[in-house]
Structure formats: C-alpha cells, structure tokens
Amino acid sequence: MTNYPIVVEVSLRSGIADPEGATIERALPALGFAGVANVRAGKAFRLSIEASSEAEALTQGQALADRLLSNPVIEQSTVRIENV
Amino acid sequence: MTNYPIVVEVSLRSGIADPEGATIERALPALGFAGVANVRAGKAFRLSIEASSEAEALTQGQALADRLLSNPVIEQSTVRIENV
Numbered sequence: 294m295t296n297y298p299i300v301v302e303v304s305l306r307s308g309i310a311d312p313e314g315a316t317i318e319r320a321l322p323a324l325g326f327a328g329v330a331n332v333r334a335g336k337a338f339r340l341s342i343e344a345s346s347e348a349e350a351l352t353q354g355q356a357l358a359d360r361l362l363s364n365p366v367i368e369q370s371t372v373r374i375e376n377v
Numbered sequence: 378m379t380n381y382p383i384v385v386e387v388s389l390r391s392g393i394a395d396p397e398g399a400t401i402e403r404a405l406p407a408l409g410f411a412g413v414a415n416v417r418a419g420k421a422f423r424l425s426i427e428a429s430s431e432a433e434a435l436t437q438g439q440a441l442a443d444r445l446l447s448n449p450v451i452e453q454s455t456v457r458i459e460n461v
Contacts, residue, residue: 294412296414302421303421304421304423314422317422317445317446318424320445321441321445324441324444324445326437326440326441326445327427328378328426328427328428329424329425329426329427329437329441330380330424330425330427331423331424331425332422332423332424333422333423333424334420334421334422335420335421335422335423336418336419336420336421337386337387337388337418337419337420337421338398338401338416338417338418338419339388339415339416339417339419340398340402340413340414340415340416340417341413341414341415342412342413343411343412343413343414344412353410353413356410357405357408357410357413360408361401361404361405361408361410362401
C-alpha cells in the first residue's frame with residue numbers, strides 16, 4: 294500500500310451562475326488589472342489516499358469527490374495525482 | 378496579445394489550522410472511506426489573462442493572486458497555465 298497525493302478540484306458546471314467569480318471580475322479594473330476575463334471560482338482539496346495502485350487511488354478519490362466534496366448537480370470535479 | 382488560461386490555487390499555509398479539512402477527514406470513515414489522511418481545503422480560480430507572453434501572464438496572475446484572491450499572511454497561492 295502506497296500513499297498517493299491527490300488533488301480534487303471542484304468547479305461549477307458551465308452555465309451555472311458564479312456570483313463569486315463575477316464579483317472578482319468586477320473588482321479587477323479598480324485594482325489596475327486589465328485583460329482578465331472568464332473568472333470562475335471553485336475549490337481545491339489536497340489529501341493523501343492509501344491504495345495499492347494509482348488507478349485505485351484515483352477511483353477512490355473520484356468517489357470521494359462525488360459523494361462528499363461536490364454537489365454533482367451543479368458542480369464537476371476532477372481528480373489527479375500530484376506531488377506537492 | 379494572446380489569451381492564456383490561468384489556474385490560481387490558494388491553500389492555507391502549513392501550520393495554519395484547517396477546520397474545513399479536519400471536518401471532511403472526520404466524516405470519511407462513516408462514508409466507508411478508509412486510508413484517507415491530510416485533508417486540506419483550499420480554493421481554485423480559473424481565469425483567462427490577455428498578455429504578450431506566458432511569463433507576463435504568470436506574473437500578472439501571481440500579482441492578482443496575492444492582492445485579491447488570497448490572504449498572504451495565512452495562505453499561499455500557486456499560479457499555472459492550464460488548458461481546460
């Protein structure tokens with residue numbers, strides 16, 4: 294059994310309103326940032342999963358993402374293995 | 378000028394208490410997930426930056442992350458270019 298470092302990124306599905314991203318986008322010109330667009334806010338979770346293979350760690354990570362970390366009705370999640 | 382897709386990941390610095398991550402970790406055994414540890418919760422922002430080079434886009438993204446998207450006292454941010 295190996296410990297795999299997993300990153301779960303949860304973001305709103307396209308078409309779902311993102312008020313947090315819209316607010317950030319509106320604040321940017323006042324701070325002097327031009328040319329920034331399409332701001333979408335989401336969450337990122339880092340965790341380590343003990344599994345016998347990379348594939349098993351990713352499967353378990355995706356199950357965890359769908360059941361606990363995201364709302365699959367409005368959010369999508371991607372899971373990857375990434376060393377810190 | 379090209380539009381670069383940027384991902385800003387904001388996470389709590391190590392040593393800073395992460396109650397959200399701790400709560401997720403405590404909930405896992407009841408859902409049947411064993412062997413998951415070191416859960417840390419953070420945020421991920423996706424945006425596009427218009428710049429003349431990758432380096433300039435990353436510099437602007439890092440400035441934006443430090444000034445608007447994170448609290449550098451307790452959070453660290455990483456910026457990368459990533460196609461969706």
